Amino acid sequence: MYPLEGRRSPIRLMLGDCIERMKEIDDGSVDLTVTSPPYDNLRTYNGNNALWGEHVWKAAIKDLYRVTKDGGVVVWVVGDATIKGSETGTSFKQALHAMECGFRLHDTMIYHKRNPMPVKSNRYLPCFEFMFVLSKGAPKSFNAIRERTTANGTEKYTGTQQENGRFTDYGKQRNLYRDRYNIWAYTVGANQSTQDKAAFAHPAIFPEALARDHILSWSNEGDTVFDPFMGSGTTGKMAAQLGRRFIGIELDPEYFAIAKARINGANSQK
DSSP: OOSSSTOOSSEEEESOOOOGGGGSTTTTOEEEEEEEEOOOSSSTTTTTTOOOOOHHHHHHHHHHHEEEEEEEEEEEEOOEEEEEEEEOOOOHHHHHHHHHHHHHHHHHEEEEEESOOOOOOSOOOOEEEEEEEESSSSSOOOOOOOOEEEOOOEHHHHHHHHHOOOOOOOOOEEEEEOOOSSSEEESSSTSSSSSOOOGGGTTOOHHHHHHHHHHHHHHHHHHEEEEEEOTHHHHHHHHTTTEEEEEESSOOHHHHHHHHHHHHHHHHHH
């Protein structure tokens, strides 16, 4: 375990297999998990692919239920490989297994990549991944991100309603904002996902804005955020910037060092 600098550091980083290291995390101690596990064989992670498989994600999801607080949320970002002309469906298997472990499938969200890598195929260009929002009971926190409407908005009375159903003439206002839709679009790639050049040593970083938006949505300051597949440390960096506590686990020493530096920097600035 590597606690970052400070006598009461809010950061715990652990190098090793998440199935083993998660045993060190107390029951019901995590408010929010934001993670993107390795899925199928879409990426090569320094030769660690052989260590990943169905037995790993099943065990990880089961233990995530144990460490998640009542009302806590897990955001599971995942996609599918296409093998012998057919998508694997691994993402759906993982979501269904999470429900078997006790999670609710609170929302099925889409991570839309505005600039996906071109792929020559007999199917349309893939440009999204699933973001399964799993909850242990009803989510205790939901801080909806609001966006400006594309139309003029709806009229809203600002007066006091009378017995006859009419409003006193205190005026009207336009409601120009609404809750964001559950399809979130981000630009990916160099200088888009992050400004940290070292992070590009990892083959599958996701945008800092994606981690930020989920952390803002499903947790509050002082809550504990977790990533059992920490990679280059994007979730941890954003958690530190947003005043959350963080626990991260990473198997690969090279990626662990990158994550440690990024999160340390964010924690020091905070």
